[in-house]
Amino acid sequence: MQKTLVVNLDLCNGCKLCELACSFEKTKEFSPTNSRINVHVWPKTAEFVPVVCHQCDPAPCMKACQVPGAMIRDSETNAVIINPAECINCGVCMTACPYGGIGLDKKRLVFKCDLCKGEPKCVDVCPPKAIIWAKPHVASNAIKRISADKLRVASKLPVK
Amino acid sequence: MPYAYVGKLLSVDLTTGAQRSEPLNLDYARKFIGGKGLAARYLFDLLKPGTDPLSPENVFIIMTGPLTGTMAPASAKYCVVTKSPLTNIWLDTHAGGYFGPELKYAGLDGVIITGRAKEPVYLYIEDGTAQIRDAKGVWGKTTSETDTAIKEELGDNMAVVMCIGPAGEKLVKLANISSCYRQHGRGGAGAVMGSKNLKAVAVRGSGGVTVAYPEEFLKACQEVTRKHICEDPNAEFGIKWGSPSILWWTQESGTLPTRNYQDGQFEGVPKIDATAVLSITTKRHACEQCPICCSNYVTITSGPYAGTKVDGPEYETLTFLGADLGIDRLDAIAKAHLLCDEFGLDAMSTGATIAFAMECYERGILTPKETEGIELKFGNHEALLAMIEKIGKREGLGNILAEGSARAAKTIGKGSERYTVHVKGLELAAYDPRGSPAMGLCYATADRGGCHLRGWPIGVEAMGSTGSYWMGPALEIDRWGTKNKAQLVANQQNNYYAKFSLEICDFGIWEDEPMSYLLWTATGFDEYRDVNAFELAGERIVNMTRVINVREGVTAKDDTLPTRIFEDPVKTGPAKGHVVKREDFKKMLDEYYTLRRWDSEGRPTAKRLEEIDMKDVALRLPWIKPPKKEA
Numbered sequence: 116m117q118k119t120l121v122v123n124l125d126l127c128n129g130c131k132l133c134e135l136a137c138s139f140e141k142t143k144e145f146s147p148t149n150s151r152i153n154v155h156v157w158p159k160t161a162e163f164v165p166v167v168c169h170q171c172d173p174a175p176c177m178k179a180c181q182v183p184g185a186m187i188r189d190s191e192t193n194a195v196i197i198n199p200a201e202c203i204n205c206g207v208c209m210t211a212c213p214y215g216g217i218g219l220d221k222k223r224l225v226f227k228c229d230l231c232k233g234e235p236k237c238v239d240v241c242p243p244k245a246i247i248w249a250k251p252h253v254a255s256n257a258i259k260r261i262s263a264d265k266l267r268v269a270s271k272l273p274v275k
Numbered sequence: 276m277p278y279a280y281v282g283k284l285l286s287v288d289l290t291t292g293a294q295r296s297e298p299l300n301l302d303y304a305r306k307f308i309g310g311k312g313l314a315a316r317y318l319f320d321l322l323k324p325g326t327d328p329l330s331p332e333n334v335f336i337i338m339t340g341p342l343t344g345t346m347a348p349a350s351a352k353y354c355v356v357t358k359s360p361l362t363n364i365w366l367d368t369h370a371g372g373y374f375g376p377e378l379k380y381a382g383l384d385g386v387i388i389t390g391r392a393k394e395p396v397y398l399y400i401e402d403g404t405a406q407i408r409d410a411k412g413v414w415g416k417t418t419s420e421t422d423t424a425i426k427e428e429l430g431d432n433m434a435v436v437m438c439i440g441p442a443g444e445k446l447v448k449l450a451n452i453s454s455c456y457r458q459h460g461r462g463g464a465g466a467v468m469g470s471k472n473l474k475a476v477a478v479r480g481s482g483g484v485t486v487a488y489p490e491e492f493l494k495a496c497q498e499v500t501r502k503h504i505c506e507d508p509n510a511e512f513g514i515k516w517g518s519p520s521i522l523w524w525t526q527e528s529g530t531l532p533t534r535n536y537q538d539g540q541f542e543g544v545p546k547i548d549a550t551a552v553l554s555i556t557t558k559r560h561a562c563e564q565c566p567i568c569c570s571n572y573v574t575i576t577s578g579p580y581a582g583t584k585v586d587g588p589e590y591e592t593l594t595f596l597g598a599d600l601g602i603d604r605l606d607a608i609a610k611a612h613l614l615c616d617e618f619g620l621d622a623m624s625t626g627a628t629i630a631f632a633m634e635c636y637e638r639g640i641l642t643p644k645e646t647e648g649i650e651l652k653f654g655n656h657e658a659l660l661a662m663i664e665k666i667g668k669r670e671g672l673g674n675i676l677a678e679g680s681a682r683a684a685k686t687i688g689k690g691s692e693r694y695t696v697h698v699k700g701l702e703l704a705a706y707d708p709r710g711s712p713a714m715g716l717c718y719a720t721a722d723r724g725g726c727h728l729r730g731w732p733i734g735v736e737a738m739g740s741t742g743s744y745w746m747g748p749a750l751e752i753d754r755w756g757t758k759n760k761a762q763l764v765a766n767q768q769n770n771y772y773a774k775f776s777l778e779i780c781d782f783g784i785w786e787d788e789p790m791s792y793l794l795w796t797a798t799g800f801d802e803y804r805d806v807n808a809f810e811l812a813g814e815r816i817v818n819m820t821r822v823i824n825v826r827e828g829v830t831a832k833d834d835t836l837p838t839r840i841f842e843d844p845v846k847t848g849p850a851k852g853h854v855v856k857r858e859d860f861k862k863m864l865d866e867y868y869t870l871r872r873w874d875s876e877g878r879p880t881a882k883r884l885e886e887i888d889m890k891d892v893a894l895r896l897p898w899i900k901p902p903k904k905e906a
Contacts, residue, residue, distance in 0.1 A: 128568045130561035131373075135346045138483065139493065145345045146380060146483025155432075156373070158456045159419055161558040161572035161586060221481055240346070240497075242566040243559075 117193055120228075120235055121254040122165045125261050126245035129156050129163035133237035133246060137228075140236040149220060151228035152237050152246075165245065167237075168216030168228040170194050179211030194230040278487035279341035279797035280304055280384050284317075287398060287405055289471050290331055290390030294405050299384050305800050306888060309340035309384070311367045312776030312816035314356035315823060317387065318365075319892065324826045328360035328463075329446060329470035331391035337378070337437075337476065338385040340778025344376035344484045344564075346493065347793050348500045349783025351375055351563040354459070354775070358827070360470075361448040361463040361624070361679045362700035362724045365823045368464050369728075370437075371562030371780060372457035374478060377435040381480025388471065397425060397438070397475040402482065410474035415441060417617035418453035425477050438475035439465040440619025442667045446470060447677040449628065449666065451621045456586050457562065460621040462701060462723055463679075487799025495789070495796055500566050503784045509740065510567065513782040516549035517559075517569040518590035521705075522598075523548060528737040529848025530710035532599045532703070534653045535630035536696045536839055539707050540848035543603025547593050551605050560586055562780070569782055573609055580606040585613040588622075594705035595626025600633060601653030611659050618667030624679060627702035629662050631680040632672070634694045635687060647671050696837045698725035699829070708840055710850030711736045713760040716863045719834045720764065722820035728781055730767035732760070737849075757859045761866035769813030776816055815887045817871070818879045822892060831877040834864060 134150035142149045152167040172188075174195050180186045184201040186208060188194070197208075204225050209217040217227040228235075238248040247254045276282045280299055287294045300316075307313045314336045321334045335357045342350035353375030359366035378386070382403035395410040412428075413421045418440040425436050435455050443450035443465030450465030451458045459465075468474070486492045504510045512520040522544055525531035529539040545551070552571055561568035575583040588596065588608050596611040597603065615622040629651075635641040636651035643649075649658050649672075665673025675683050681700045684692040696703050701724025708715030713732035721729035734740030736754050750759040750766075770787055777790055784790055791809035795801065802808040836855055844852045868875065872883035881900075884893035893899050 128559050128561040129563075130565050130568060131563050132346065132566065135564060139346065139489075142483070143489055144483035144485050146481075148380070148481040149483065158372075158560075158586075159422070160584065161560045242561070242568060 116250045117191075118233070118248050119193070119251045119254055120167070120170065120230060120238070121247045121249070121258065122167060123245045123247060123258060123261065124164060126243040127154060127163040127165050128243050128245075129154060129158075129161075130242060132240040132242065133165065136236040136240040140231060151218075151226065166215045168195065168212070169214055170228075170230070175211045175213060176208035176217060179207050181207070189229070192230045192233045195227070196229050197225055197227060199224075276485070277301060277304075278485055278799050279345065280309070281379050281382050281482070281484060283383055283403065284385045284387060285383050285400070285403070285405060286387040286389070287407070288390040289388065289392040289396065289407070289473060292407055296403065304341070304798075306812065307816060307819065308773060308776035308794065308812055309343075310338050310352070310354045310369070310776045310778040311356065312772065312812065312819060314338040314354060314367065314385065315365075315816060315819040318356055319819065319823055321387065321389075322358060322823070326358060328358040328363060328467060331389065331471065333358050333389075333467055333470070335388040335464075335467050335471065336385060337388070339375045339379050340776065341798050342793060343778050344379035345486060345797060346496045346564060347779075347797070348496060348504055349565050349567055349780040350778055351565060352778040352780055353378065354778065355452060355464045357464055357467045359462040359464070359723065360446070360466045364699060364724070364827050364829055365722050365820050366462035366464060367723060367775070367820075368452075368459040368461050369775060369778070370452070370454040370457040370459045371565070372455040373435045373563050374437050374454045375778065376563050377478045377480055379480070379484050380482050381478050382482050386476070388473065390471065392472040395472050395474050397477060398473065399429060399434075400476065400478045402480055413474055414444060417441065418619050419456075419617060421475055422453070422455070425475055429477060429479075431479055434477045434479045436475055436477045438619075439468045440617060440667070442618045442620045442677075443469040444474070445669045445677070447620065447666060447669060448679050448682070449621045449624045449677065450619050453616060453619055456616075458616065458621070460623060461726065463621075465619050486797045488796040492793070492796040495793055499784060499789045499793065503786065503789050504566055509785065510782065513567040513569040516553060517571050518782075519549040519552040519571070519588070519593055521590040522593055524738045525706060528710055528733075529845060529850035530707040530733060530737055532594055532696075532705050532707055534601045535599060535627075535634040535694060536703070536707065537634070537843070538847055539710055539845040539850045541598035541601075541603075543598065543601075546603045547597050547605050547608060552588065552593075555605065555609075565780065565783075567780070567782055575606045575609055578606050580610040583610045583613055585609055585616065587616075588612040591705050592622045592626070595623045595630070596659065599626060599630045599705070600659055602656050602659060603654075604656050607656035607659065611656070611663055614660060614663045614667070618663065620663065620667055623704065624702045625663060625666060627696065628666075628676050628680040628683060629659060631683070631691075631695055632662070632676055633658075635691050638694070640687060640689045640691050641672070645672050693838055696839055698836060699833055701725045703837070704728075706733045707845065707850065708836065708855055709845050709853045712755065712757060712855050712859060712863065713763050715836050715840060715855045715860060716760060716764045716867060717767070719836055719860070719864065720768070720867060722817075722824060728771065728775070730764050730771050732763050732767055735763065755853070757863050760863050761870055764863075764867060765870045768817055769810050771813075772816040772820075773809055773813030776812070811887060815889060818884060818887065818889060819892070821873070821877075821879055822896060825878050825898070826896070829877070831864075831868075831875065834877055836860065
């Protein structure tokens with residue numbers, strides 16, 4: 116069964132190690148600008164949201180893309196891949212994405228997460244394990260567990 | 276472009292508005308690593324001895340380390356180096372968060388700021404160049420308001436801002452710099468920014484950092500994270516509880532400053548300890564690239580301070596806004612912590628100065644007339660909050676306390692000096708040296724005054740810390756004796772000074788080997804394959820800051836401890852009855868100078884400076900005679 120990448124918003128603590136692991140894998144440089152995953156930070160309220168492609172299926176970016184062969188789905192990993200040979204770097208896929216999963220780099224080339232050919236580098240470096248790389252039902256269980264825990268605690272509160 | 280460093284420094288003169296970039300001096304970088312050490316070498320060149328810290332001539336340096344912005348664990352730190360208005364000597368003050376890495380992504384290893392702007396300004400650095408922008412609109416605003424307003428004005432919520440609050444603007448000598456909700460706390464660096472009419476520095480970069488040996492470096496990052504953080508029992512406290520857990524250790528060892536250092540244990544600890552802090556923690560918060568994630572974001576939900584939300588309180592704030600003031604209310608401590616952050620005040624020195632004032636009040640030296648009716652007694656949390664505000668605004672008694680405890684005592688007079696607890700003007704940190712004599716020596720010889728981050732021998736002496744990194748070669752240590760203590764302090768200082776130049780966090784890696792290895796693989800400076808080179812660099816940096824201090828007038832008689840530490844025995848706990856004996860202290864200090872190969876005045880000698888590759892520095896020191904020319 117193919118594994119899937121799921122982000123657990125509750126667990127992210129804002130350390131951004133994922134950005135460095137990703138950019139280093141892709142460019143041999145530590146540079147958040149070149150990272151396929153970005154953590155957005157609201158430091159005053161200690162809120163952190165990792166932004167990355169969720170490899171939707173069907174994918175709005177692929178639907179929006181009007182250039183044949185520019186976006187393809189990797190049959191091994193299920194990742195949506197940009198094919199540089201065909202892509203015209205119009206950025207329409209970026210605007211079609213509901214989650215900010217696609218970006219333009221400094222040279223104005225479209226780039227996005229390709230799941231590192233099935234071994235995403237952001238996963239291992241994430242200290243709070245907010246990025247999950249697991250079989251779909253295992254990944255969803257990890258998310259459910261967090262909600263279950265909240266309910267467990269809440270149900271113990273005295274009734275007013 | 277060199278590896279690990281980005282190879283460029285930016286100098287900005289706020290008087291003329293001129294800016295100039297220059298290549299990083301790689302010979303300096305090689306010898307002094309980065310951060311603190313590298314900035315010290317530059318400060319030695321740029322700062323005229325005797326400069327008034329609040330004059331336009333003072334030099335304000337922001338410096339990153341070679342690992343900042345890479346994946347090396349716990350290395351997001353960077354420092355501000357300047358001459359301190361609180362102590363009139365060397366000051367380095369470090370912060371984590373996001374600023375340091377962003378500066379490197381903006382293509383700069385450091386920024387050197389001099390002069391004074393005519394009107395309030397802030398600096399916006401984007402990919403290597405700076406704009407001096409009008410800050411009249413944010414002048415007077417608190418640190419979080421400033422952070423938000425500047426990001427809004429720039430239209431870029433990814434910009435990272437370091438700024439001062441109202442305290443820095445009013446040249447409060449306890450003023451800190453807020454860096455994205457982390458703080459450059461000690462020594463009044465915020466007042467230096469204030470004196471330059473510099474409200475903030477914002478930075479945004481799109482570049483990156485490369486390393487010399489990518490594969491080895493990446494592997495080392497993973498290995499060091501596993502072995503020296505995740506599996507190291509000494510790092511567990513940071514991951515599990517954060518710094519509040521240190522309260523348990525100081526309480527147990529009787530070294531917790533209580534009621535202005537009158538005692539070494541505080542009965543209120545269970546109400547403010549790590550368990551209590553975690554019970555109100557709503558989120559853990561990490562600095563960039565840090566696997567530890569030590570910071571506790573707390574929310575107060577009930578009582579008079581309901582609605583208070585703050586990143587902290589940390590161990591030092593729990594002590595100086597809690598135990599040292601006899602306050603055992605966590606909600607009040609959190610509120611006080613938030614107030615200090617928003618005014619831009621060092622919570623440690625501010626708390627310690629208020630503790631001094633509380634003792635003066637209880638002894639009748641200060642009266643309700645001077646405090647304007649505030650009942651400035653130990654345990655009164657409302658008095659604490661009122662005084663923080665007065666200090667932040669320089670109102671009434673706050674205007675006197677805003678100068679720090681040493682100067683305040685001179686103004687207040689009436690023998691109040693007897694109750695100050697500082698070294699060289701910097702209030703002692705939260706580890707009582709009466710229960711740890713080597714800690715006393717460490718405070719007395721720390722470059723910026725009474726600081727706990729220039730060595731931490733108390734761990735070995737009083738808390739049962741083990742591991743080679745606490746002392747170098749294994750030393751036989753008896754808690755109350757003096758044997759090997761000077762060696763312990765010297766070893767630890769070499770390690771800490773190198774570490775704070777590498778800009779690794781105090782809660783991260785401790786051993787020299789992994790740090791040296793990361794430095795080597797990142798920079799490609801091959802001498803650091805040998806750990807001895809790293810330790811030698813540590814000693815070099817100790818001497819560099821010492822040279823700057825001696826040049827500013829520090830002598831052996833300044834390397835001392837507060838009278839209270841020498842004369843007033845601890846009242847309760849394991850350290851009960853103990854002081855640091857003057858004869859013990861003198862013995863340790865003499866031994867320390869000998870080990871350092873400094874003269875009896877505590878001055879680095881030509882011979883040792885030459886041996887550690889600092890001849891160029893030695894030749895410029897007034898107390899070192901130039902070598903005779905051969906006939």
